[in-house]
Amino acid sequence: MNTPANLKYTKSDEWFDAASGKAGLTDFAQSQLSDIVFVEILVSAGDKVEVGTPIASVESVKAAAEIYSPVAGKVTAVNGELAGAPETLNSDPFEAGWMIQVEGADAAGMLDAAAYEKDCEGRAH
């Protein structure tokens, strides 16, 4: 399981990069979902999101998941490439797999990498 130390995490498996303002789905979540075959980003640039606003819907060959915004702020960009290449979420969840970019957001209350890893281990059993 990959959990880059520079990112912050939620218990519902989203990551947020305070430096770039980007957010997405974690490596742990993509491995639990297995092969992802469909992604739909539910917000557009310009939308305001709160913590917990649904931002994307993801389907794999065996499961489905809603992705929620880990932060509050204004969406400045969404990743338009994902719809045509949902497998990116499996191969590169933290870089090419980003979902939305948010302006004016802070990561207060989110988990650091170590705490998130611990949480995942608890759930894997």
Place this chain on the structure above:
Amino acid sequence: MTYIPHSPNERDEMLKTIGVKSLDDLFDAVPKKYRFPKLDLPAALTEMEAADLLDELAGANESTHQLVSFLGAGMYNHYIPSVVDHILRRGEFYTAYTPYQPEISQGTLQAIFEYQSLMTALTGMELSNASHYDGATATAEAVNMAFANFRGKRRKIVLSPAVNPQYRETIRTYTQGMELSVAGDDANADLLAGPEALLPLVDRDTALLIVQYPDFFGRVFDYTKVIEAAHAQGALVCIAANPTALALYKTPGEMGADIVVGEGQPLGLPLWFGGPSLGFFTTLKKYVHKMAGRLVGETVDSNGEKAYVLTLTAREQHIKREKATSNICSNQGLLALGSAVYLSVVGKTGLRQVANLCYQKAHYAAAELSRIPGMGLCFSQPFFHEFALCVGKPVEEVNAHLLEHGILGGYDLGKDYPSLNGYMLVAVTEMNSKEEIDMLVEVLKEAVHA
């Protein structure tokens, strides 16, 4: 004990293995007060007696094989080639479960894949699902899909008044909790107007425009321009189509439709007092993730052999639960197979013949009937195999007279359209001979001038 194979000895051995004394001891969890109610039902019949009873009930009907039928309005009396039921009666097909285990279900899976391909070809669309319950529910599911497509942001449906009234009722039932408005088919809608009359209603809040092809009155419109105009407002367009007509007319795909639905019963399925029949649903690839229902896709197995599986199942209720577009689970699998067999065995030639015979006979009937003084066609537009006929008298009265002569008259349009009191919807198919049509003309003459 009709279908229970246990001998008393076997039963006792099994009870012993479980560790209880009697069958009734297995039900201790059921509150005693309500346990083992005495059911007031008729005593059991043997197979021989049951066969007699059912014979008697079926015999109390007058079927379209005994009467001469000109009744359509959503279900049509067509010839069903013998092969269809021979295939459907194979236990390997009809006693199989949903093909969730593809290694031992390739028969069903490939048959449904072929059904999807045939419906795609017939409607001129890009893909088909594995079926809905009937034409009405397939149309209602088109509303669900359009609503989901716009994520609930567009909250209006425009519905042509010339869509089958039962479909329109079903849509209203289905959408009760969705807080959307349905416009276009109110009681004073102008039935003589073409589909263009709906366009002023189609706006930026409209998720879906629904029209029928041929429409409920049998009329055939080219919807190309209407669809273009609806698309300009960003709305989707659904065409509810008659599959027999699609053998002859321009496809909804060519006109630019986003969704094509309809009743598949004309494709080799019996009337069966209204069901089970078959709802077909075809659309474009870009909407596949919002479409309800099962879907069969091609793949390979572990030996690299081409094979089929249920695919994109995460869209469905058993995985997506309350977030699914629809709750559909059981569909009309066996009837989809029946339609695939029908299309295969009549083939391109037979299907064209059927459509052409329907067209010719209906036009002959319309020409002869409108010659009767006091009678006439309600609409002047081109039609396929059904037309609205003014009989100048209450249709119920006229139909009672026809029935005395062994004729099942057309549908009474006044039941759904107050402005069409005295109009009968006459359906003519390949099953109606010239002699039968001539008889209808003669008896109607009598009826009207009686």
Place this chain on the structure above:
Amino acid sequence: MREPTIFELSSPGRTGVTFPVSDVPKFDLPDDALLRKELPIPELAEVDVVRHYTHLSHYNYSVDEGFYPLGSCTMKYNPKINEDTCRLPGFLFTHPLQPIETIQGNLALMFEMQEWLKEISGFAAVTLQPAAGAHGEFTGVLMMRAYHKARGDSKRIKMLIPDAAHGTNPASAGMLGMEVVTIPSDADGNVDLTALKAACDDRVVGMMLTNPNTLGLFDQHIVDVVKLVHDCGGLMYGDGANLNALLGIVRPGDLGFDVMHFNLHKTFAVPHGGGGPGSGPVGVSKRLADFLPAPLICIQEEADEENPPLYGYETPKQTIGRMKAFHGHFGAIVRSYTYIAMHGPDGLKAISQYAVLNANYLMARLKKYYRVPFDRICMHEFVMEGRFEGTDIRALDISKRLMDYKFHPPTNYFPLIVHEALMIEPTETENKQTLDSFTDALIAIAGEAQTNPDIIKTAPHTTPFGRMDEVKAARELVLCCWLPENLPD
């Protein structure tokens, strides 16, 4: 050994069933602009078609072939007589819009079926219109909504659904925009009463409960569950998927349920048809009767000395409307009518007694080899875990390996609250020898898990096809063997 598709078998110019030439004067077709140019439908001879579908049928497993222990699906034997009665010409060739005088046989049968289902379930009224179980559920939830609305009680939007429920339950509530509240199960597999109590308030539409639940357990506090829901003003929905355990045992209406759908294709022996058609009549208590979909079948004129009654249609006063075109899956209803007529009250009770006997027998024999998380007398089905200590074998592997022993696998991975669930429902129509061979196969697989796990992980080995590449299917999405671009210009 793949069978080509019907499109691959096509040969241009070949014909199958053809039709007579027209016997009326010729009428011109409309303008070319309104006609289609190509009709890309295959061209075959009748024998090609028969062989093709016969070949395909050989790739299917079916109830006629063998045991189908699919939990919650009730894959019982489908009596052959039903296939004959439902196809009697008087049934097969009647149009749904015929005048009632010409369809008294159909209406009499449907009226009696409504009465029989009322008696079996303890409900006040029944509609036969819904096309399948999920469709019946949707009908039921619509009526619950309409009931509250008619009383001006508009803030009720929460539907309580246990964690063990079928996916159709939350999906049905979701179709009406309701908020789904999941209620956990307790350590004995019953509804957790404390959690239920906490969720019950004046915003509750009702609760959707499968009883026996999907663990095969009859809720030991059912009376309390119903009371809690009723006390907060909610209605009780019963998912009839597991009714095969209850015929002549207990009537959901007597327990206080307000609405329940029947699955004629489970309990009442309508064949599953490779995925459908089903039939999902709905029964309701008195307070919901006015909301039933229209039309119902009624007696329009009572019988007198000379004439039988005249059957007709009626519309309930506050009907939710129509759920589909026409009157429901009549062909399925005739099959179930035949089935109930041949069972009578004692035969129906025997169905449930033996279904429950068979399930408990399997559980008693298997629990030494597989972990059964809720070890008490079950109803018509039970759930065990498809995993073994120290191996990475999963429920899916065991299921695939069962195919090599010529059995259809049980339901996998459901209910979601049991790890690696294998959900087994034998039904009453299987004999002891079949049940013994099935347990022997599962015991042999438990042995293989220790001695030769690979043979399980790579199963099946003896089926016509191996495991499928599901990722390829979903990513490439080939849904049709014909595409518009193949069409000649």
